[in-house]
Amino acid sequence: MPRRVELQRFLKSYNMLPVAAAIVLLGTIINPSFVSEFNILAILLDSAIFGFLVLGEALVVITGGIDLSVGNMASMSSVVVAWVMKGLYGAVPDGLNLLVSLLAALALCGLVGFLTGLSVAGLRIPPLIATLGSMWIVQGIGYSFLKGVPTGFPVRAFRTIFGGSLGPIPLGAFYLLAASVLLAYALGRYRFGRWVYAVGGNDYAAYISGVPVAWVKVAVYTVSALLAGVAGFLVGAFASVGYPRACNSYELFAIAAIVMGGISLTGGEGDIWNALAGMLVLRVINKLMIFSGLSGYLEGMVVGVILVLTLLLGSLRREKPAPKAVKP
């Protein structure tokens, strides 16, 4: 059936980018000022933040796991940066302050990610439960540092580095691009990448092939947490304050983006560019709805429907039918 194969091929290819372009086109038709510098900036900045979350989540999902804590991890990161920065302000040169704040946030994120990874790999706790737990823990930490009070970032350099822009393009977008290229390169050209896919595809086979499965898993959760930490920097700079509820439910959109980008939740396959493109689509939809004056809540409904539709399409495109019950 050539028709079906073509459809499948199309779905498998970089299908999200044209979709994003189509939606932008739609938006422009509805209202020509949709493609304004302001709007593009907003979309790209949003995308930068989400992008880091998507990269980390994609990595985890490819190994067959899931990470529900990324949203709160980003919030916590912004809180920690604000807290440390405020504490050290004046007592230390600004440059050092910035460095220490960022490192402190990353260290904390990395630690939590590392421990989460250990629970999943070593203690065999299902990733759903482990990251649920770490999500709560991180939420609690995020609250406790600043007692829930949104706090600003005294060191101006912080806002410039993470919140500034080059023309219409926010710097965050460049950072995301750089990170994506690095990650794609690592996944494609280094054996670690093969290992990540192998662990997701069949961790038993990976184990007996000599792949250090446990360490691979620990690594991806740690990296995911670190990337979420960086996302937190961007969030903080964008909002100009660090506060705990900043990225509530962001992980849902990250997971949605990944699914739309064709990464299978069972692991072992998918590429990050498509996931990023999926995220772009979601962001464009978001801006389009805000722009059209539609209620923010409608977006939730739309994304929910899109998510389910994408999954339906995805399950249609599986080339091999599910294994039959009775075998010879």
Add this chain to the structure above:
Amino acid sequence: MIDQRVTVAEFLRRYNVFITLGVLVAFSALSTRGLFLTAGNLINIGERASVVGIVALGQMLVILTGGIDLSVGGIMAIALTVMSKTAHANVPASLTILLAILTGMAAGLVNGILVARTKVPPFMVTMGTMLFYFSLANLLTGASLLEYYSLQRFINSAFRLAKLGERLVPTAAWLLLSVLLILVLGRTRYGQNVYAVGGKELAARLSGIRTGTVKLSVYVGSGFFSSIAAMVLAYRLSASNPDIGTTALLESIAAVVCGGTNINGGEGSIFGTLVGAIVMAALLNVLNLLNTNPYIQEAIKGLMLVAFVIFIQVITRKR
């Protein structure tokens, strides 16, 4: 090097939640100097546990079949919305109750159809519908306050409840529903089928079970329980905003998992889930009594869930 720890490990795995409860009760009684064990406080715990406990019943049903229902909070939200809107429209309370239940079951039906008829994993389906339902609820109410006075009055008068009786209603409802589910799961063909589908779906299908129907039904069931939980909430609070169901999701999963139900399906007891919900409520209660920072409470909830699962995993290491 032969593994000799079978029986001890099995015992611990099955009963660890009860042991935890015992330890927790002892710790709480001591640290609050008996305040924990007063009748008033125990009723408090019952009230707190009841909403999540009821949701957990539905969640457990779904998890037993190897699925999960992330949309329970969203279903609660639309049930609350329906109740509030009908209350304002002066619809009789008995009809309100019926409508809320039907809404919950309809929402669950959507989940069930998607899970049973497509290959989309339940995790993703219910994540999508969660988003959808929550947004719908917020959209319809403009995220404003919802009021349910008439519901409270109706039930109080229907059952002729004194002040004290009023406070026991949530707990009573929860225990009643739990008993009902225990009977259904333990003594009916449906119960056997649910466990079989969760245990080995393929084998269940080849044994003549219509697995699609079973899977669909548990989501309807979860919707049912979520709507009842919403009613209990409405009864207790008489006013709230629609988002109040957000914590219900995670706590219901925690209660189910800590109660010893296997997250992959096929094994678990209602009683364990019951105790799991009590443990969570008791924990938060004692933290409140000890005047712990509310933000720390979130963290402790998380730690407890993780600690629980670690414990179970460590003592039952399967080779």
Add this chain to the structure above:
Amino acid sequence: MELLRTRDINIGFFGVQVLFDVNFELQAGEIHCLCGENGAGKSTLVKILTGIYSHYTGEVSIAGRAVRVASARVARENGVFAVQQHRDLVPTLSAVENIFLGNELRRGSMRLDFPAMREQARRLTGGFEVELDLDRPVSQLRLSEQGIVAICKALAADSKILLIDEASAPLDNTERQTLYRILEQLAADGKGIVYISHHLDEIFRIGRRVTVLRNGQVVTTVGVKEIDYDGLIAAMTGQKKLYQRAERAAASEDAPLLELRRVSNDRLREVGLSLRRGEILGVAGLEGSAKDEIARVIYGLADFSEGELSWDGRPFRPADPLEAIRGGVGLVPTDRKNTGLVTCRSVAENIILSVINKAGRFLVGPAWIRRVAQANIRRLGIRTSGAGQLVEYLSGGNQQKVLLSKWLEADADLLLLLEPTEGIDVGTRAELYTIFRQLAAAGKSLLVFTSDIDELLALSDRILTMVEGRIVWAYDAARADKTVILNDILVKAGRGTADAAAR
């Protein structure tokens, strides 16, 4: 030169000891076969040597040096490599990636050297004379191709000791010959090969020595020239002969219970057969013969586009298993642990699972369940610590008995048995055969699908041979010749009449 030696290996799981003082030794340049029934401990030994199970007692020495095989990594570092039936491939990765997983070729210190890997992969797979698509995910390859990839993975690892565990199963005849040739070449190059197989003829074909395991103990280690077929079986089973053909009463002369007439779908080609009450019909065929498709059609798992299926003279077309069960069919599938039984549930709960759905029984109380289970445990002699014992802890043979009880409870008139004694020890196998014959004598019909010709000859009244979806011939089992039957199913192009319903 001694490559590998184990001394007094003992290991157990959940309080049950599985290997007892196993002593084994492998020389360089040798193909040392390991055989024994299922459950004898062969795979366990392999898993110990490859580091999957590390809680053993005893010594392992490799090339004279004592090694504690604590993990898969340790095993690999010492040159031990196993090839197991398709479980050691990552389905989402390509053949190239699978072959070099854990063993990647690198340019410089870190970067992967794709061209070199593809080149070597091509060379290795080429040795099998197949054109393999090296870039598709292996899940999309045929089973035999997957088997080849698994073997090439072992070859690429350049290991000194190869443990081949049932790797020849998915291969066809030509591929198998190539495998033998490659193994013999490797042995000639000085490697040591431990070859595990159920196909005893392979042992005589390529082995130098053979070690027989029975119930976790080494029964004998002997040169292949010093033992014969019967001797091997005797060592494996502790008995002389494998199957006895028992005389049975002839099947009833009534009209057939089940009839297929020119049934076709995308896998079957005009299949016809008829089965009377009390009759045992065997279907022989290799992988690719689609013999299981017949079972699937009868059980409501597959539909057919042409032909007729009738039960007791009336059209029968179940839309799903429940309808087939209500019609009186029961299915004992191949992979009983994953498709036949709900292993995390108890013996009792498994036994009643079909009957309650067939009859639509609403209330299912624990007392009733226990009663039914006890009756069946007694009736079939199921060895279990109780009706409440979880099925996963039972041995293969007893699990099969639980499955049979399920269908006896559900009052099935026709039993579809797929590879019913696969992985079951000979003692229980004999018990099962007796049970099958008793069922037939009681008027039940059995349709047995298996690749074990001896089993078919011992059990069936008639035997059908199938090739590529087509029934080739029908034989009277009492007078059939094993070689003729084997010949039928091994030939690639089907021959013989389409409708073999004629006796």
